[in-house]
Amino acid sequence: MGMTPEDVAITLPSTSALGDWYANILFTRPEQIVLCVSEKSRLCVLITAKDADTIAQRIEDAIIEILREIGVADSQIQSEKARMAPLAYGATTDAPAMRSVIGSMTEYTKNLDFFLEAEELTLPEIARKMSDMICGPLQYARPTEAAKKLLAEA
Template identity: 35%
Template sequence: MFYLHCTKKLLERISPEIAVPGQSDTVLGNWYATVLFWKPQVALLVSERTLLPVLMPLAPAATLGRRFPARLALVLKEHGVPPEFIAQEVWRMDKVQYAKTANRSVVGILNEFVRQAEFWLAAYAYEKGDDDDLLAISAKLAETPCSPLYNGPISPDKALHDLVRAGVQV
């Protein structure tokens, strides 16, 4: 089970039942999400623990939480994460609880990633609706130095690999 902390804009689109946030069963922890009003619309999700970004199509919005683990598996595979880790993480994401955002630092990272995603989209002529391009932009964003990580691995991709190497268990 994991918690998906959504921005107000995204909560209005999904209209889920809001839960009191708690601790996720996953190694990557709780996730934060927002909507990018591209055509077609895209969701940006960020791990609270590693700040790993994941871009995916928003539609259908009501199933975002159920579709997310499969998308995360693709992103983790793109980063060279071992299949055993991916399988365990996806298995632990069997249930999603929606919550309001609670960590302003992660919301700030979400906002910065939105701006950077727009840059990568324009700079490399990526297609907004193309799944492979969303995966490529996610990988580019993961290389971004993030201030909450400055005392450690500095970027989400390095934080992810440190976590996997450490064999962290929940």
């Protein structure tokens, strides 16, 4: 993504209602996909990995798009967008909470493989379907519902 070691070393406390977002590049065909998952809600977004210099903006756009689709009020979306700035990159460490998010990302990766093979859906449609599935770390709530609740409480 064109980051320097100094970019990756930045550590800022998260101020967003949905928490930190974790991302991984998945080597799928015909193109690579970036899977992003919210720490607190487990909401997921998917974008293509092309054009590395626009990935950060496209992730933000995808987050805003899914929040609109699930019925989050524009005022809550704009507040969350403001809380997500500034963007900081960091390496994933081995903390228990991060391991849990990585476990969720592994589940999403398995589901993504199924959706890519079984259906003709766009990446935002797949992300929405996966975010509507129950999630163990959320006591079997849906990430879409968790996101709405967190944003309403913020």
